Every structure is written in C-alpha cells, then in structure tokens.
Amino acid sequence: MEKQKKVLIIGAGIAGITCAYKLVTECDNLKPIIIEQNPYIGGLATTIDYDGNSADIGPHRFFTKNEQVIEFWKSIMPLQGANAIDDILLKRKIDFDDGYSDPEVDDNVLLKRKRFSRIYYLKKFFDYPVKLNIKTILNLGLIRTMCCGFSYLKSCIIKREEKSLEDFMINRFGKVLYNTFFEYYTEKVWGRKPRDIDKSWGQQRIKGLSLIKTLLNKFSKNNKEISLTDEYFYPKFGAKQMCSEMLKTILEKGGEIHLDTKVVKINKSENKINSLTVKNSQGVISDIYGDYVVSSMPVKDLLCGMNDVAQNVIDIAQNLPYRDYQLITYLVKKFNLKNNTDWRTINDICPDSWIYVQDREVKIGRIYIPKNFSPYLCRNIEDTLICLEYFCDKDDELWNMTDNEIFKFGIEEMLKINAIQSKEDVLKSYRFKVEKAYPAYFDSYENFDVIKSYINSIENLYCIGRNGQHKYNNMDHSTLSGIMASDIIKNSSDKTILWSVNADDTYQEVK
Numbered sequence: 001m002e003k004q005k006k007v008l009i010i011g012a013g014i015a016g017i018t019c020a021y022k023l024v025t026e027c028d029n030l031k032p033i034i035i036e037q038n039p040y041i042g043g044l045a046t047t048i049d050y051d052g053n054s055a056d057i058g059p060h061r062f063f064t065k066n067e068q069v070i071e072f073w074k075s076i077m078p079l080q081g082a083n084a085i086d087d088i089l090l091k092r093k094i095d096f097d098d099g100y101s102d103p104e105v106d107d108n109v110l111l112k113r114k115r116f117s118r119i120y121y122l123k124k125f126f127d128y129p130v131k132l133n134i135k136t137i138l139n140l141g142l143i144r145t146m147c148c149g150f151s152y153l154k155s156c157i158i159k160r161e162e163k164s165l166e167d168f169m170i171n172r173f174g175k176v177l178y179n180t181f182f183e184y185y186t187e188k189v190w191g192r193k194p195r196d197i198d199k200s201w202g203q204q205r206i207k208g209l210s211l212i213k214t215l216l217n218k219f220s221k222n223n224k225e226i227s228l229t230d231e232y233f234y235p236k237f238g239a240k241q242m243c244s245e246m247l248k249t250i251l252e253k254g255g256e257i258h259l260d261t262k263v264v265k266i267n268k269s270e271n272k273i274n275s276l277t278v279k280n281s282q283g284v285i286s287d288i289y290g291d292y293v294v295s296s297m298p299v300k301d302l303l304c305g306m307n308d309v310a311q312n313v314i315d316i317a318q319n320l321p322y323r324d325y326q327l328i329t330y331l332v333k334k335f336n337l338k339n340n341t342d343w344r345t346i347n348d349i350c351p352d353s354w355i356y357v358q359d360r361e362v363k364i365g366r367i368y369i370p371k372n373f374s375p376y377l378c379r380n381i382e383d384t385l386i387c388l389e390y391f392c393d394k395d396d397e398l399w400n401m402t403d404n405e406i407f408k409f410g411i412e413e414m415l416k417i418n419a420i421q422s423k424e425d426v427l428k429s430y431r432f433k434v435e436k437a438y439p440a441y442f443d444s445y446e447n448f449d450v451i452k453s454y455i456n457s458i459e460n461l462y463c464i465g466r467n468g469q470h471k472y473n474n475m476d477h478s479t480l481s482g483i484m485a486s487d488i489i490k491n492s493s494d495k496t497i498l499w500s501v502n503a504d505d506t507y508q509e510v511k
C-alpha cells in the first residue's frame, strides 16, 4: 500500500477544516493534521456561549452564488424542511423547496432564514442598500432628499479624477449621499478616511453598483440578484456548527487536530517547507513534519515566521494592514428597536439580522441580533442578546478600555440611539476581542503580487482562506479555497489557481 503522506493544515477556520474534510473523505493516502492556536474551532466564524445563550463572533449568514459551495454545505448539513420553533410560534410561512430536515427533531440542520438588514440613521430605519423611495424621502426630509438629488446630478455631469475611494463614491452617488451614508461608516470600519483608501477597494467591492442601477432594480420584477440576498442559510446552533459537523468526520476517518497549539516557525529548506515549529498552551515547543503545508494563518505571520525570506518580501509582509474587532454583547430585558415590518418576531423586536448604524454621534458599527439568525441560539426563546460591533485597532482607545469601561460605553451608545430605554434594561454584559478580523487593502498591499510570487515559489505551500490569502473573503470563498487546495494536492495540479478565488465576484450587500 502507498505510504500515507501528511498534510499540515494551519488553522481550524472554515477554510482549513473544509480542506481537511475533503482530503480525509476523498484520499486514503493523505492524512490531514490541523494545527489551531485557539482552544476552539471555527476561526472567525466560531460561535460563543454566553451562559447558555450563543452568538457568533459577528453576524454570519451563509450565502453564496457558487453552486459547488452551496451543494457542499448542504452535503454537510441537510437543509431545513419543516418549521423552526419561532416560525411555529409566530405562524410564519416559509417556502422550504428541497429541504427535508426538521429542526424541532434533528440537530444537524441548515436553517433557511429570511434576511432583513437595514440602516439605522436619525433614529429611523432605511433600506439597505439605500433606495430612492417614499420611505427614504420621508425619513430624510424633502430638503435633504433634494440636496442628495442635485448633488447626484452634479456628479453625473462633473466627474472627479478617481484617485481614492472618496472620488470613486462621489462619482457614483454624489457628494451629499456620500457624506450621509458612506463617509463616516467607511471610516468606522477601516479607521481611515475614504480619501486615504485606494479606489481599487471600491472597484472590487461595489463594482457595477450605481444609483441608476439601484433604481432600475427596484422596478425590475425579475431581479435574481436582489431576490438571492433576501434569504440565507444558517446552521441551527450557529456558524461554528458547520465546522463541528465536518470535524466529526475528519476525526472518524483518521485526521488529527491539535488545539491550543500555535505555529511559531515555518522551517523551509530550499523551496520546500519541511516542518512547523509549534508551541502549545503549556509553552512546550516541538516540530511537526509533513509533506504539504496548507496555511490559513495571516500571510504576515506566515512569512515573518519563515526562515530565509528575502528582505523585500518581509518588508511588504510586515506592513500588511489589518483591522481588529470587538463584540460587546448584552443580555437585555427589553430591546427598544421595535418591529415596524409585516414579519412577526418574538418579543416584537426588529427582524434584522444586523443593523448598520450610521449616526456620527456613536462608534457602534453594526448591531447584531443572534436570535434573528436562529431561535436555537437562545437558552429560552424570550432571551435576547444584542451585540454591538466595534471595528478597531489593537492599540486604540476602544480596544484598551477595561471590560467595565467598554460595557458602560456601549450602554451609553445604545441609549443615545434609543436602542434601549434605560440602563436597567441590560441584565448581563460580555466582551469578545478578535485580532486581524479584516485584511485591509492599503499600505503595502499594493505590492501584494510580490508576496504571491514568493508563495508560489514554495513547492509544497498552499495559502487559503481570508487572512491566508489576505483577501476580503467570505465563508463561501474560504470554503471554496479549502476545496480547491485539497483538489490541487490530490491531483498535483497548478496551485497558482488558488489566487483566483473571489477575484471577480460582486457582492450586492456591500455599500
């Protein structure tokens, strides 16, 4: 029998776990060994337990335009075919198509959820993406709306030279709409003014979106783009469950996982990686040898931990930018953002999965409501967790507040925007910090091609996933890159194709 080769997989996020799952289920001669620095799996898409109630690190809807990925997810978690508990209690009607699993009986179920996410601004809800309709005009007021209209017309006639994201957006939406809905929010997310962000960011993320197109979409009855984003899938017990289900099979079939184990050195000889030096939670250091290395760890840490890397490559890697993130979660007695839609909800809270908070007087980026993703995330169906998402940098004020300071800060912000009526509405508070949650596209990113070529030159190294490729990948892209890496290793085919994941997708939901 052919000797089993070892595939060392750095990271137990959805990319690494998918790759291990595909290898273990399709290739007898390849043994995946996953090395994960955290004591838990799921990476950025993990689910956290807060005294019996659960929430993901941030809102995670499963949505993709890629058939292969959706079929893969459904093969791991069967699709919902009967009502979930909230649908039953509220007598809501859901169309289940080809689903057959009953979430009231089965645990391994991919729920089908209706999507609501809106913008909250001036203490009012706006459609997302912003639509020019009566509701928007009433919310903004006639004068503001007319200013938006005139400045939009001006932007159609007088085009700015497009050097930055600011120019890109003003050319497409006009200055007033840009100031109202884009400028401050972009700054909150990235910590940079849009005028300091390269226009390529807009080209990648809001390619093809224009006000005229948005208006036309509104009148088009048969618009697949819009209807696709009206629903999403979601594991019964949270995003992490997708990884947990795969891990069961990985372990059953002989794969390995080492949790609480950090890769600290990548040992290269000529053009091949021979071993990884790892450190466990007790501080014990050892080497793990393998034939292939699949990495979903941040490119910056990968290259800075590798021996004999050319100085120009290190300089670029060291200056790759990231955005950190923290989730401040409250168990609340009462949530004041009430339901003003036809879609019924438990406790009559707004039905949104998450809400973009636009007001300049607060630093909250979004409000995320886990129970709107799955009622099975609640200990009791009446329990409501409200999570405030703060985008930050590791050395900034928000990041360095003590727990008590940030809890108080979040409550004050919720009061400012009327999300709660009084601080007594908060029963419990929790905090979760995430480093490198967002790979960013500025600073040395413009030279990322040098890094790609260098990685391509290392024969047995395969970079996958979000930080592994330093790309704004969603779970579907990370899943796809894991599938592709396993295929490439299995067939000894060209690995440079990995970089094509998420190279030309457009996403409707991004402003």
Ligand SMILES: Cc1cc2nc3c(=O)[nH]c(=O)nc-3n(C[C@H](O)[C@H](O)[C@H](O)COP(=O)(O)OP(=O)(O)OC[C@H]3O[C@@H](n4cnc5c(N)ncnc54)[C@H](O)[C@@H]3O)c2cc1C
Pocket (backbone or CB within 6 Å): 010, 011, 012, 013, 014, 015, 016, 035, 036, 037, 038, 041, 042, 043, 044, 045, 057, 058, 059, 060, 061, 062, 063, 261, 262, 263, 264, 296, 297, 298, 301, 325, 437, 438, 464, 465, 466, 467, 468, 473, 474, 475, 476, 478
């Ligand atoms: C707030 C937020 C909301 C999001 N919402 C959505 C959404 O709605 N839909 C969607 O599709 N996507 C969403 N995403 C994106 C999604 O989370 C990611 O695309 C996906 O989870 C990335 O998976 P990954 O496996 O590529 O990377 P990761 O999840 O980052 O996994 C990499 C793993 O490598 C480990 N690691 C790193 N360094 C080392 C080391 N030195 N040694 C060992 N292990 C190491 C990490 O601990 C981590 O577990 C969101 C992301 C965020 C932050």
